[in-house]
Structure formats: C-alpha cells, structure tokens
Amino acid sequence: MIKLSGLTKAFDDNVVLNNIDLEIKKGEIVVIIGPSGTGKSTLLRCLNLLETPDAGRLAIDDIQLDLANASEREAIELRKRASFVFQNYALFANKTALDNIAEGLITVWKQPKAEARATALGILKDIGLAEKQDAYPASLSGGQQQRVGIGRAMAAHSKVILFDEPTSALDPEWVDEVLGLMKQLARQHQTMVVVTHEIEFARDVADRVIFMEGGRIVEQGPPDQILVNPVDPRTREFLRKVLKS
Numbered sequence: 001m002i003k004l005s006g007l008t009k010a011f012d013d014n015v016v017l018n019n020i021d022l023e024i025k026k027g028e029i030v031v032i033i034g035p036s037g038t039g040k041s042t043l044l045r046c047l048n049l050l051e052t053p054d055a056g057r058l059a060i061d062d063i064q065l066d067l068a069n070a071s072e073r074e075a076i077e078l079r080k081r082a083s084f085v086f087q088n089y090a091l092f093a094n095k096t097a098l099d100n101i102a103e104g105l106i107t108v109w110k111q112p113k114a115e116a117r118a119t120a121l122g123i124l125k126d127i128g129l130a131e132k133q134d135a136y137p138a139s140l141s142g143g144q145q146q147r148v149g150i151g152r153a154m155a156a157h158s159k160v161i162l163f164d165e166p167t168s169a170l171d172p173e174w175v176d177e178v179l180g181l182m183k184q185l186a187r188q189h190q191t192m193v194v195v196t197h198e199i200e201f202a203r204d205v206a207d208r209v210i211f212m213e214g215g216r217i218v219e220q221g222p223p224d225q226i227l228v229n230p231v232d233p234r235t236r237e238f239l240r241k242v243l244k245s
C-alpha cells in the first residue's frame, strides 16, 4: 500500500537519510528503533512532507509523489492519507478536545462543522474521553492529551498513522494508556509506523521491526528476529543499551 524509494535528505552537508527504500503492507504495524540522531524523525516527517527531502518517490494508496518536488495540493492529498502523531501532542491550546479532533475534518476534509463535530464525538467515545469533550488541552493529563492527538489521526481515517515517539514526553504513569490505545488500533488493523523506544511494545505489537542507524536501514524483520536474535553488531549494541536502562 505504501512504497517509498530513494529517500535522501541532508541538512547542509549532514546526510541524515541515505537512499532509503521501504514498503509497507496494508494493516502492517512497523516499529522503527535506533540511536538518537539517526534520522528516525526525519524519515517520518519526510513521509508526511513536514520536511522536504532532496529525493524520494512515494506511492501511497492511489497517489504517487515526487517528494522533493511536491506541490502544496499534493502535500494535502498526502496528509489525507497519512496522519502524524507528535511526541509533544501538538494540540491547539485554544480549542477543546472535541474541536481539536474536528478541526482537520473541517479544514482538510471540508466537512460541514456539525458533521465533523459529530464524528469527533464518536472518536472521543471510542478513546474513552467523551466526558472531556469540552476540556482544553491544559486541563487534560499528558496521557489524555496524547489520546486526543491519536484521536485526531483516527478521525481522518488515514491509510497510515505515523507516530514519532508518542509516549516519550509522558510521565511514566500515562504511558500504558497511550500504548493501550495504540494496541487497540493495531487490533483494528490500522496501518501504523511507530518510532519508539518501547521495546516491549515492539515485541508485542509489531509485525516488523526496523533498526536504523546513520540514516540507513541496518536490518529489519519480525520482532523475534530483530529484538532477540539480531545479526548486525550495531543492532545488538543498541538493544544491549536500551534493555539495560
């Protein structure tokens, strides 16, 4: 359903992504792990054109893009198919939980307001936050804010949801409720690409784990293979460090 080829991105002379190819099947849960500064966020951001790469072609659903030369209209069509969940939630502070979810439906999908708000309320019910519909982000816990962030992505019925370290800004007490919601999505066969340091989540939920380093995919495969019996010494070294901490 998604085919990325030749993705390359440099910031000045710092080559952050080096000719990355990636195919993702419908319903697949892909978890990306790797050391800090390795290009994981940049990869996700390029997939949603939050960052413009130097080269790369992307086929997703029924559209094909030259990512380096995409028009604003193509970027919008891409974002209808791929939603982004940010580490720091990125909610609108001056909008309620309900309106945060409805906003994209109104602006991107051009839905009438009443319809968008009805859809948003349905999503809030699904994620167990219906009673918080009128709450502003500042009055929600981190876990609740991130669930709204995920609800926003769910509302768009995206072909794929891109998660960039969705739990790493959370107090430990809220991590499980967010991972729980992501597991719920996984059971519904929502296609997802998740950058995370939650190795246990990767083991339980991923269909495929990708280990990245230095702007390249070093190795990938089923969780058992990559997390238990990695072949590459760099993967082993990384796992030794994260599993120790």
Ligand SMILES: Nc1ncnc2c1ncn2[C@@H]1O[C@H](COP(=O)(O)OP(=O)(O)OP(=O)(O)O)[C@@H](O)[C@H]1O
Pocket: 011, 014, 016, 034, 035, 036, 037, 038, 039, 040, 041, 042, 043
């Ligand atoms: N906007 C930017 N301008 C310049 N350099 C950038 C920019 N964004 C990222 N970089 C550089 O690109 C490299 C990869 O960064 P990226 O954020 O993709 O890494 P990451 O794998 O997500 O790391 P982390 O695990 O710490 O989140 C780093 O060297 C970073 O300094």
Ligand SMILES: [Mg+2]
Pocket: 040, 041, 042, 164, 165
């Ligand atoms: Mg990152």
